[in-house]
Amino acid sequence: MTTNKQVEPAGTTTPAVPPFDTTRDFTGLVKFATPTDDEMQTLSQLRSSSGPWKDRGETPAESMEALTKLRPYISVGKVDNVVVGYVTVERDGPVPGASYMRNIVVKSELRKKGVGRQLLDQSLKVARDMNRKTIALRVDPANSSAVSFYRANGFTTVATVVSKKSGKLRLLMSREL
Ligand SMILES: CC(C)(COP(=O)(O)OP(=O)(O)OC[C@H]1O[C@@H](n2cnc3c(N)ncnc32)[C@H](O)[C@@H]1OP(=O)(O)O)[C@@H](O)C(=O)NCCC(=O)NCCS
Numbered sequence: 001m002t003t004n005k006q007v008e009p010a011g012t013t014t015p016a017v018p019p020f021d022t023t024r025d026f027t028g029l030v031k032f033a034t035p036t037d038d039e040m041q042t043l044s045q046l047r048s049s050s051g052p053w054k055d056r057g058e059t060p061a062e063s064m065e066a067l068t069k070l071r072p073y074i075s076v077g078k079v080d081n082v083v084v085g086y087v088t089v090e091r092d093g094p095v096p097g098a099s100y101m102r103n104i105v106v107k108s109e110l111r112k113k114g115v116g117r118q119l120l121d122q123s124l125k126v127a128r129d130m131n132r133k134t135i136a137l138r139v140d141p142a143n144s145s146a147v148s149f150y151r152a153n154g155f156t157t158v159a160t161v162v163s164k165k166s167g168k169l170r171l172l173m174s175r176e177l
Helices: 037-048 051-055 060-073 115-129 144-152
Strands: 031-033 074-079 082-090 099-106 134-139 156-162 169-176
Touching (some): 037 060, 037 074, 060 074, 082 115, 099 115, 134 144
Antiparallel strands (some): 082 099, 134 169
């Protein structure tokens, strides 16, 4: 007779802590995949409740619309198959010849634990696989956590540009791959 009961190999235990126990060490645990339809909903919630999109009052439906266009460029980061964040990388963007990281978002309760660094490493890998030598991004200078994160990870400001959408200043940053 077969049962659904899972048998653990001797000497192992099922982790007692859920993935979002914020005391957990996430180093090296983030795995990447393309998003499923269900995960697209999760990413839309994540984007509309984070950073510049939240400040702009973007709704989950508007996030879904934007992310649907970006879907081919999305890498979803997961720990134990649970979404912890996502990053997008396109081959072309505002810097000629450079790949473009348009979105990088970590679930709010998991920030400052090295998850963003793992998302960034994934984006660098994707950009290298596109045969690019440089990756660029645009960031609101008022988004100090993001600017600190990019600086800590080797990005430098190459120009200050005016956003066509909002008329506000944006830093154009880049780094070699
Ligand atoms: C930007 C973001 C992706 C960083 O992710 P994260 O998981 O917090 O980053 P990490 O833990 O890997 O941080 C690595 C380094 O970045 C810097 N950093 C990250 N967040 C910081 C903050 N709030 N203040 C100062 N430095 C910060 C630090 O140098 C940090 O190293 P440390 O922990 O040794 O001090 C995350 O803050 C986020 O999702 N923000 C909301 C969405 C957003 O604004 N995205 C960018 C615009 S597209």
